Amino acid sequence: xxxPSLPDFTAATGLEEPAFREPWHxxxxxxxxxxxxxxxxxxxxxxxxxSTVLRQYGAERSLNGGEDYFNAWLATLEALLQxxxxxxxxxxxxxRAAWETAYLTTPHGAPxxxxxxxxxx
Amino acid sequence: MLNKWxxxxxxLRQHRFMPHDHSDHPHALxxxxxxxxxxxxxxxxRDKGLIDPAALEEIIDTYQNKIGPQNGARVVxxxxxxxxxxxxxxxxxxxxxxxxxxxxRQGEHMVVVENTPDRHNMVVCTLCSCYPWPLLGIxxxxxxxxxxxxxxxxxxxxxxxxxxxxxxxxxxxxVWDSTAEVRYLxxxxxxxxxxxxxxxxxxxxxxxxSMIGTGxxxxxxxxxx
Numbered sequence: 001x002x003x004p005s006l007p008d009f010t011a012a013t014g015l016e017e018p019a020f021r022e023p024w025h026x027x028x029x030x031x032x033x034x035x036x037x038x039x040x041x042x043x044x045x046x047x048x049x050x051s052t053v054l055r056q057y058g059a060e061r062s063l064n065g066g067e068d069y070f071n072a073w074l075a076t077l078e079a080l081l082q083x084x085x086x087x088x089x090x091x092x093x094x095x096r097a098a099w100e101t102a103y104l105t106t107p108h109g110a111p112x113x114x115x116x117x118x119x120x121x
Numbered sequence: 122m123l124n125k126w127x128x129x130x131x132x133l134r135q136h137r138f139m140p141h142d143h144s145d146h147p148h149a150l151x152x153x154x155x156x157x158x159x160x161x162x163x164x165x166x167r168d169k170g171l172i173d174p175a176a177l178e179e180i181i182d183t184y185q186n187k188i189g190p191q192n193g194a195r196v197v198x199x200x201x202x203x204x205x206x207x208x209x210x211x212x213x214x215x216x217x218x219x220x221x222x223x224x225x226r227q228g229e230h231m232v233v234v235e236n237t238p239d240r241h242n243m244v245v246c247t248l249c250s251c252y253p254w255p256l257l258g259i260x261x262x263x264x265x266x267x268x269x270x271x272x273x274x275x276x277x278x279x280x281x282x283x284x285x286x287x288x289x290x291x292x293x294x295x296v297w298d299s300t301a302e303v304r305y306l307x308x309x310x311x312x313x314x315x316x317x318x319x320x321x322x323x324x325x326x327x328x329x330x331s332m333i334g335t336g337x338x339x340x341x342x343x344x345x346x
Contacts, residue, residue: 019185019259024156029259030180031162034172036227043227047301051248058267065265069250074155077162087165095161103157106149114164 025070032077041080050076184259192223193256193306194327197338198320200233201311211235214306223255229301231256235308236334240293243281243334244305245273251299253306257329264333274298284335307334314341 020026036043053076054063063069081087098114106112152160166172196218200207210217214231218224225231231253234242246252247270252260263269272280277294281287288294297305309331315323318341330336 017261019189020181021262022153022156024153024159026181026185027156027163027177028159029184030177031159031166031172033180033226034176035166037176038171040171043229044301047249047251054249054267062267063265065250065262065267065269069262069265071155074158078158081162081166086169086171087162091165092158092161095164096157099157099160099164100151103149103151108147108149110149112149 021066022070028070028074028077032073040084040086046076046080049080053079184254188255189258190256190327190329190332191324192221192258193253193329193332194324195320196221196223196233196256196306197308197327197332198323200308201315201323202320207235207308210308218256225253225255225304227254227301230303231306232297232303233306233308234295234297236310238292238310240295241281241288241334242295242297242305242307243273243277244297244299244307245270246299247271247274248298248300251301251304253304256306257332261329281335284330286336307332309336309338312338312340314343 020029032046035041036046050073053072054069057063057068057072057075063072078087078089078092082089082092099112102112102114151157163172163174163177167174196210200210206217210233214233215225218231229251234244236242246264250260250265250270252264269280274296277296278288281294299305309327311323312326315326322341326339326341328336328339331338
């Protein structure tokens with residue numbers, strides 16, 4: 001088996017690093033913890049699914065524990081919510097596209113929000 | 122689904138990575154693709170009444186600002202000072218740390234493993250990244266990396282050496298694999314030259330890595346080593 005070297009250990013050791021490097025890392029983490037606390041799934045179920053996805057991702061290339069880790073986290077949550085009937089792939093794509101449109105049509109500096117027409121669907 | 126995701130990423134990448142001049146930018150900057158997907162999930166779940174936005178904010182604030190290795194350091198310092206506390210901690214860490222206000226939101230059990238001259242403990246999660254959140258906060262990137270997760274069990278001494286730690290041959294290394302249900306905290310050895318120090322001073326010597334087992338507690342400045 002490939003034996004990758006450890007990612008910038010000495011650089012990371014002892015230094016303050018932010019809990020989350022990107023806002024969306026914090027958001028997807030909070031969303032998952034919140035849904036677990038609301039009883040939508042057990043943490044054991046989450047760990048089982050997440051570790052499976054990490055193994056799949058890690059089979060392609062060694063994960064560095066940063067962005068790729070949270071990409072796997074997001075993919076796990078999307079699949080879980082889809083299987084649970086809480087958010088289908090079509091719904092996610094629709095809402096994602098609506099947010100993209102909102103960003104691309106909101107003047108720079110103004111708060112970005114979804115159009116009322118979409119929210120009323 | 123993943124293929125579609127990456128195709129979307131590629132489609133958007135060109136736009137997103139174009140040089141941006143903020144002064145005359147016509148529209149808001151598009152967040153990265155995964156960020157849009159997280160926003161999409163939030164929108165759907167909020168519309169269905171399945172999430173409370175205020176609760177999300179509270180969770181982010183807690184893990185970003187309130188929980189961190191200082192919690193674990195407090196526990197370690199207390200254990201160094203008070204044999205009764207240490208005995209109780211070794212016996213039932215979950216209850217003891219809960220009494221200090223540190224409890225696992227996922228209902229997990231805490232287990233404290235004590236370093237001695239004969240045995241050094243280190244913690245990993247080979248499955249994913251199970252970690253004693255209430256005591257240490259969010260794990261560092263390296264703890265989540267494939268390299269650490271795979272190698273900590275297979276060649277712990279080599280991994281420790283990469284952290285700058287060389288243990289005597291007479292010290293056994295025990296690796297603890299965390300799970301969804303059980304999270305481990307290493308109780309590092311109290312450094313020499315700390316006699317008479319109070320809890321605050323001792324807690325300041327306890328590093329995050331020393332509580333994962335990939336480091337040692339700091340020796341106070343001026344102490345003979």
